[in-house]
Amino acid sequence: MELFRNTDEVEALRIQADQVCVDYNGTLALYDASLKLKAGCICGLVGMNGAGKSTFFKALMGFVRPSRGKILINGSSVTTAQKDQAVAYVPQNDGVDCSFPVSVWDVVMMGRYGSMNFLRVPRESDKRAVFDALERVELVSLRNRPIGSLSGGQRKRAFLARAIAQRASVLLLDEPFAGVDIRTEKLMADLFVQLRQDSRSILISTHDLSHVRDFCDVVVLINKTVLAYGETSEVFTSENLSMTFGGMKPDPISGSISFDE
Template sequence: MMAPVDAFRTVDRLRIEAEGLCVDYNGTVALYDAGLCLKSGCICGLVGMNGAGKSTLFKALMGFIRPSRGIIRINGLPVAKAQREQAVAYVPQSEGIDCSFPVSVWDVVMMGRYGSMNLLRIPRESDRAAVRHALERVELLDLRDRPIGSLSGGQRKRTFLARAIAQRASVLLLDEPFNGVDVRTEKLMAQLFLQFRDEGRTILISTHDLSHVRDFCDLVVLINKTVLAYGETSEVFTPENIAMTFGGLPPNLITGPASSEELD
């Protein structure tokens, strides 16, 4: 059965454990010997170049690819089991979504509840309450009947964040959450991430944008085919480490405007 909301508060529970992770696509190594351990209630930045294995790590954590070696546990469970308990939510880059699909904001957020519904996916009152609550938190309740095609980039991002909230996931994987969002959304999201942390959720943010990492990530993971460095942001996020992650480029080049290249 689904874990109750209070389960987020379990002190010092291990949310994500990855050990000796190796992933290869038909002989091409995407990730080798990557290790990572995140406790409940933290915000962790995942930083690396395009093709460094950020999305491969995400896919492995979501159980989409089977690592050739190593183990992953989410909330102490194998990935498939954690999936069934609705533990992991992925918040996509909205560019990957078909915005002309005929669904409303409400419909999209309700999709976060599907995993907890019966096979016919008929919403109960508790599901509707969860959706309403999630929409309130991202300040989109007024727009609930709007088709997603009519939203701005920031509103769309908040819609998918609301879906993760409605899902009551304890682990949130966010793909470039600050790409192309307005100032209001950016502030609201930063605020929400801090709240999520205090609620005991664990947030892993894949990003190019190094300034956001410095601002509010407790931990940072630098990757390039493997975990190069990982730990408290203040200790790990040094110019030397960043230069190493980005293949020796001076950090001032990197902290410039985010590149428009796609992830992996």
């Protein structure tokens, strides 16, 4: 509690989770999860399926209320953060119905809905924000294409553009590298660095360790609670990893885990 008194420190923190517990009808999904994420950093959230990654995301988005503990985003409550459009969620590719009749432009425009009026009529500034976001992910030329006609990597970029257009300060990415080609991967890596320079913070949920090593400044290992947290090089010890993955040691070279998936 004493730790967060200093206001300068609070402002510089994007995410501040303090002993967060979440349970679903008595089943504990997450306990004592504490975490501080600075402005302008890329953080990997690593754990097995069912380790509480998506529960943690849900808690950050305000979908589940912690039964204990507290979450602050940019120093204010999750509800306020929602209203401020502070948190953007970038779904997995199979997370949305891609045969939906919307264009790439429409999808990115959805990032602006929260700042629009009641009828969601886009203003000039909204259109400019959408165009800029599309430019950053190199999808301007495909903006009128239906979202379903895009490749997996392009679709991922479209949803990233939506988060950028939203001007969110915290981006939650769910398995961003699954089914993505090398070109998109490079583009996304460049983009992450740009976003970090804009002092936005990116939280990447994944069980793909090699990408974490390449892209993330800090890493959080979770298995129902935060097992380890800190600089990627320090946290990525074989001891920590075997704790995260329940005693199974991942391949140190490829980073893949033999039993996962």
